[in-house]
Amino acid sequence: MTTWEGLLYGIGFALQPAVLIYCVLGVVLGTFVGVLPGIGAMAAISLLLPITYYITPEAALIMLAGVYYGAQYGGSVASILMRLPGTPQSAVTSLDGYPLARQGRAGVALFTAMASSFAGSMIGIAVLVTLAGWLSHAATAFGAADYAAMMILGLVAASTIGSSSPAKGFAMVVLGLLLGCVGTDVNSGVQRFTFGRTELLDGINLVALAMGLFGVAEVIANVRDPDRQGVTERIGGRQLLPRRDDLKRLPGPMLRGSALGSFFGALPGTGSTLSSFLAYALERRVSRTPERFGEGAIEGVSAPESANNAAAISAFVPTLTLGIPGDPIMALMLGALVIHGVQPGPLMLEARPEMFWGLVASFGIGNLLLLVLNLPLIGIWVAMLRIPFRWLYPAILIFLCLGVYSVRGLSFDILAVAAIGLAGYLLALARFSPALLLLGFVLGPLIETNLRRALLIGRGDPMVFLDRPIAAGFVLATVGLLALSLVQVWRRRRAR
Amino acid sequence: MTLRMTRRSALACAVALTALPTAATAEDAWPTAPLHVYVGFPAGSSPDTLTRIVTEPLAQRLGQPVVVENKPGAGGVIGVQQMLANAGDGLSFATTINGPLTTAARLMKSTGYDVATDIAPVTLIATSPLVLAVSASSDFTDLESFIAAAGTEPEFLSYGSVGQGSGAHLTAELFADAAGVSLLHIPFTSYAEVTTSIVGGEIDAGFMAPSAALPQVEAGRMRMLGITSAEPFPQAPDVPVLAGRAGLPADFRAELWNAFIAPAGTDPAIIARLNTEIGAILADPEVQQKLLAIGWQAAPGTPGELADRIAADTAMWGAVIDRVAAKP
Amino acid sequence: MQRDPMHRDWPDILGGLALAAIGAAAAGWALAQYDIGTLRRMGPGFFPAILGGLLTVLGLVVALPALRRRSDAPGIEPLAALAVLAAILVFGLGLFRIGLVAATAAAVLVASLPAPRPGWGWRLALAAAIALLTVVVFGLGLRMSLPLWPRLP
Structure with missing residues (x-):
């Protein structure tokens, strides 16, 4: 089957009513569940898992995929409107999305997020169809040294995001890395910084961390804010849609973000988070007016949204072509297939072409549905901002607590939100960037295990980072980037 | 009149007394409310799916819903802890893999429970062997060539596991000790990573579930050199057992298993009823087929057999943990 | 230069010092409790010790220059x-x-x-x-x- 035949066949397959209905169900449910703070694709997919036992494996996978990217979009709604990101990716979106919403331009931010998500998905699908073979090769070619070097480059490149000074940015990254050490050390089995709590053995709950640092801190800061007490008059119908100069800014971030997302998404483990942060950092670097970032630049919404949706699609590359799930959500979806006796793996494309092409086509159809569903909803979401904050924030608190609880069903995590919320409020007062803390927290354990693994495999020889061409490339780029920043700092000093 | 009443009640009592000891009445009465079965792994994971395959028919047989409560964390220990925290109601049970009942007490500072006194075994549900997998592009075509290469110098060959103290790690150390070789342990966090690393040629081998290796084997990227069960495994019948080959002892056996447990102090009649019902469920060929599809072989038994298995495996893995700890 | 102590950049001073304290405590705990290991076989203490040290330095880099700077105090609730x-x-x-x-x-x-x-x-x-x-x-x-x-x- 050629690519075109496959695609046509897939579109025909995905448009069958019995398949399409599950696609619609997945997308709609994903969106609404994703809007709830802290409840992401994982919780929504677990909820729908029992249904998948009773439908065909193709329909099951298409429905779960719909939930997966539907929830991603829903999550960006919550982080733009209320600064309630449940994942590090949506935390990046909130960096500029939330300021836009506060300026009365929530509709524009939501439209940008939606259009960029759609563009990212479509580009991701194009990449999946044309480059799947090459990307799956890249996924196995990457070794421990390459991953470690790549993620260190990512940290260095992104560490200037949303921070008033480089030192404060780096400090937040390092604090995140340190918090990432909490829990059982993979290499030695030693329990680090757990203070005897079994709940901390697997580390701090990421959703609790995100909700505490962003959501709770923001609620505290706004409880008594006089601006948020009455009906906000600034939100008018005309401001729901972007102006022409807004639209002109979008294509660049969309393309660059999608390219980054498509590549990094195919690498198991890190893709989506790293590509969102890098896409944001890249836009700020190429922008002629970098000072607008963090104050409501729509490129700052567009780039990470394109990146994480493109990454969400290309994350299926290792899952479908190698049978190797890139993250827990993909593992869940593979599990759903295995129950039906479908063994995903290198042979699936030949053995079950209807599955592969049907899924690819459903990505496109599902994202189109998502666009159609959500454009009219923009008005409703924005109207939520008209509710006086004193009615809204107690509900936000309860919902985010239950969202955190839904991750693993432990009330310990709710209590942790209170502690993290206090820390988050203090960090906000001192103007430190919580987004960078999240980045460090997510990448920290991956960097540590890959670095230690690379040295073990290399039998202790640090040259493993220079012998492998991929790792050496990332190391050189990191050194170059650090040198560049130092030169910039030095020039600024001299200019003064 | 009073007298007649008394006589009638006495009669009723006698009838009741003859009926009670057969336990039929107790069984009919129980359960009166939904059961809660705690699982220490997330929804959709292999132990969770196994549990749901068993609890769905169990709910029909008991006439009460069975709620699966996912409390993932600490390698399944949190699931057992949560069962014990809710032990008072007589309706809280758990399924768990072997780790929390055998090695956890040795690997963790404190699990918060003592298997011997806090847990009442109900039945073994299923077992899963591990296969020794290598890259198809490697020179190792059989177990003998692998062990010969591993013997050239200590830590000449490396293997991946899913973390220090995991089943894959301890099985590999047990294997290496029995074969008289020393292998370099590279810890990963998931079988997906181990598989990628073997296929990519970064590490030499790994012990993993047959279901994790099979897709790669079928695609010609991996080879399976042996399996840790006593008999060939139905999911991969061509893979030879390790026991008795290449200098390994004839009784070499290492399996993961999954069991249904109750809090200590649970009414023995309830445990007997659950044991009977689950045994009947696992005898159903359709259930066996579903379990096999996710890599588990049904293996029901008595509560006593489960208790013996826990004791034997605790001793066996405890010795391996001692040897690993003694390594430099 | 403003000499009034109330108008110093308190957020950066206190924030930086707090981070430095956290970093020093984490590094100290890691060095005392966990094995540092070797380059070939890094122990569980290696990473936290280095990160703790780095955070201490960064915290001081944030706090010390702020002593000579003024800034508006944030509104605390x-x-x-x-x-x-x-x-x-x-x-x-x-x-x-x-x-x-x-x-x-x-x-x-x-x-x-x-x-x-x-x-x-x-x-x-x-x-x-x-x-x-x-x-x-x-x-x-x-x-x-x-x-x-x-x-x-």
Whole structure:
């Protein structure tokens, strides 16, 4: 089957009513569940898992995929409107999305997020169809040294995001890395910084961390804010849609973000988070007016949204072509297939072409549905901002607590939100960037295990980072980037 | 009149007394409310799916819903802890893999429970062997060539596991000790990573579930050199057992298993009823087929057999943990 | 240069010093408790010790220059912080003791204390409305396994 035949066949397959209905169900449910703070694709997919036992494996996978990217979009709604990101990716979106919403331009931010998500998905699908073979090769070619070097480059490149000074940015990254050490050390089995709590053995709950640092801190800061007490008059119908100069800014971030997302998404483990942060950092670097970032630049919404949706699609590359799930959500979806006796793996494309092409086509159809569903909803979401904050924030608190609880069903995590919320409020007062803390927290354990693994495999020889061409490339780029920043700092000093 | 009443009640009592000891009445009465079965792994994971395959028919047989409560964390220990925290109601049970009942007490500072006194075994549900997998592009075509290469110098060959103290790690150390070789342990966090690393040629081998290796084997990227069960495994019948080959002892056996447990102090009649019902469920060929599809072989038994298995495996893995700890 | 001590850049000074203290404590704990290992076989203490040291340095880099700088003090909301955090604790501790409905209502009442509008009527109505919404969304909608009411003895 050629690519075109496959695609046509897939579109025909995905448009069958019995398949399409599950696609619609997945997308709609994903969106609404994703809007709830802290409840992401994982919780929504677990909820729908029992249904998948009773439908065909193709329909099951298409429905779960719909939930997966539907929830991603829903999550960006919550982080733009209320600064309630449940994942590090949506935390990046909130960096500029939330300021836009506060300026009365929530509709524009939501439209940008939606259009960029759609563009990212479509580009991701194009990449999946044309480059799947090459990307799956890249996924196995990457070794421990390459991953470690790549993620260190990512940290260095992104560490200037949303921070008033480089030192404060780096400090937040390092604090995140340190918090990432909490829990059982993979290499030695030693329990680090757990203070005897079994709940901390697997580390701090990421959703609790995100909700505490962003959501709770923001609620505290706004409880008594006089601006948020009455009906906000600034939100008018005309401001729901972007102006022409807004639209002109979008294509660049969309393309660059999608390219980054498509590549990094195919690498198991890190893709989506790293590509969102890098896409944001890249836009700020190429922008002629970098000072607008963090104050409501729509490129700052567009780039990470394109990146994480493109990454969400290309994350299926290792899952479908190698049978190797890139993250827990993909593992869940593979599990759903295995129950039906479908063994995903290198042979699936030949053995079950209807599955592969049907899924690819459903990505496109599902994202189109998502666009159609959500454009009219923009008005409703924005109207939520008209509710006086004193009615809204107690509900936000309860919902985010239950969202955190839904991750693993432990009330310990709710209590942790209170502690993290206090820390988050203090960090906000001192103007430190919580987004960078999240980045460090997510990448920290991956960097540590890959670095230690690379040295073990290399039998202790640090040259493993220079012998492998991929790792050496990332190391050189990191050194170059650090040198560049130092030169910039030095020039600024001299200019003064 | 009073007298007649008394006589009638006495009669009723006698009838009741003859009926009670057969336990039929107790069984009919129980359960009166939904059961809660705690699982220490997330929804959709292999132990969770196994549990749901068993609890769905169990709910029909008991006439009460069975709620699966996912409390993932600490390698399944949190699931057992949560069962014990809710032990008072007589309706809280758990399924768990072997780790929390055998090695956890040795690997963790404190699990918060003592298997011997806090847990009442109900039945073994299923077992899963591990296969020794290598890259198809490697020179190792059989177990003998692998062990010969591993013997050239200590830590000449490396293997991946899913973390220090995991089943894959301890099985590999047990294997290496029995074969008289020393292998370099590279810890990963998931079988997906181990598989990628073997296929990519970064590490030499790994012990993993047959279901994790099979897709790669079928695609010609991996080879399976042996399996840790006593008999060939139905999911991969061509893979030879390790026991008795290449200098390994004839009784070499290492399996993961999954069991249904109750809090200590649970009414023995309830445990007997659950044991009977689950045994009947696992005898159903359709259930066996579903379990096999996710890599588990049904293996029901008595509560006593489960208790013996826990004791034997605790001793066996405890010795391996001692040897690993003694390594430099 | 402004000499008035009240107009120093307190957020950066205190924030930087707090981070330096956290870093030093983490590094000290890691060095004392965990094995550092070798380059070939890094121990569990290697990473936290290095990161702790790095955070100490970065914290000082943030704090020390700020001593010679002035900045506006941020507006602190101690009452709002106290009420919001207390509400979360009430909810987390109450959920399995008094059930979802009562824990939600109690947490909403606590959280709404600092809201700048007097009266108990709207607060009680809000508590009831959010409790209902929570049961509908999480209990009926998402089918989360939560006790709705206090557990009977």
